[in-house]
Amino acid sequence: MLRVRNARTWGGKVWNEREANVTPQAVFNDRRSIVKALGLGAIGASIPGYVQAGLFDLFGEPKSKQPFVTQPLSFSADNQFGQHEVLTPEAKVITHNNFYEFGTDKTDPFENAQGFKVDPWVLKVEGLVDRPLTLDLDDLTKLFALEERIYRLRCVEAWSMVIPWVGFPLADLLRKAGVRAGATHVAFETLFDPEQMPGQKNRLMGGGIHYPYVEGLRLDEATNELALLAVGLYGSTLRPQNGAPIRLVVPWKYGFKSIKSIVGIRVMDKQPPTSWNQLAPHEYGFYANVNPKVDHPRWSQATERRIGEGGIFSAKRIDTQPFNGYGEQVAHLYQGMDLKRYY
Ligand SMILES: Nc1nc2c(c(=O)[nH]1)N[C@H]1C(S)=C(S)[C@@H](COP(=O)(O)O)O[C@H]1N2
Ligand SMILES: [Mo]
Secondary structure (H helix, E strand, O other): OOOOOOOOOOOOHHHHHHHHHOOHHHHHHHHHHHHHHOOOOOOOOOOOHHHHHHHHHHOOOOHHHOOOOOOEOOOEOOOOOOOOOOOOOHHHHOOOOOOHHHOOOOOHHHHHOOOOOOOOOEEEEEEOEOOOEEEEHHHHHHOOOOEEEEEEEEOOOOEEEEEEEEEEEHHHHHHHHOEOOOOOEEEEEEOOOOOOOHHHOOOOOOOOOOOOOEEEEEHHHHOOOOOEEEEEEOOEEOOHHHOOOOEEEOOOEOHHHOOOOEEEEEEEOOOOOOHHHHHOOOOOOOOOEOOOOOOEOOEOOOEEEEOOOOOHHHOEEEEOOHHHHOHHHHHHHHOOOOOOOOO
């Protein structure tokens, strides 16, 4: 994905500086103590969003930097996937992102997406289904039983995190829509709104991707128990930088398959085009299963940096696992396939 300045590089000087400069946790803590000093209590559900916004005006930041307001979610706890994992701190999960619609640097989504509008939202489920669906923002958190899923996220750039998502199986949605006989694939599309997403207007800022961002899965991948539609993380609704209000999470595949801010899901009878594959087909395949034995043409995929408390360069380097460690659940989907050819 090394198409633009500093994007997708390790060890670039600019990267280092940005990591050092960004201390959002400290900024938020600082705000908390000021709010406390004003006698207004802790920032949270107790203070309505518009009051918070007003307070943040006191600190002289541009409107776009006012933190997006999340809502707590009700869900059942993860008791089968990643309880043994050490979670990546929330402050990292929400500030180190890939969301090229908001810019190609890791902190761009955090910096540029806080004013993103998720209400109203419309998600359409269509194509080869018996009951096409049109879901609004409320439906996304109310129509399906929400559960927590602690998953490893392995980016194709060889960094990784452990994230406690909240969401529902993609299979539940597909069952509700009723997949018709003859369907073989599911396609996904991100919102196209260049007024809100500056990377969609400016080719350099958007990393050269042809927008809207599109992704796809084979039907048997889409209905696998691991494929999740996430509406939250760390117990609350998603922030824009993580793909609010709804995004896909396919933990056994490289992160770019986990498409954000979805407005369209289409059941099809052929393999749909996918954004990174269109941009650089020899580097990014349709399958994109995490595979330590198949290197990216420009770097090894044998190991990864697991992001923890510190910056990217203090992150521990660990071995990358086939299917990101989810082989038990998904390896059977690829039996007999040459995974070097279908990368
Ligand atoms: N629409 C859209 N979805 C996207 C991307 C993007 O640029 N645009 N980046 C992908 C990549 S490369 C990764 S690694 C993950 C990152 O998810 P996170 O920022 O929530 O950790 O989102 C994926 N989904
Ligand atoms: Mo990624």
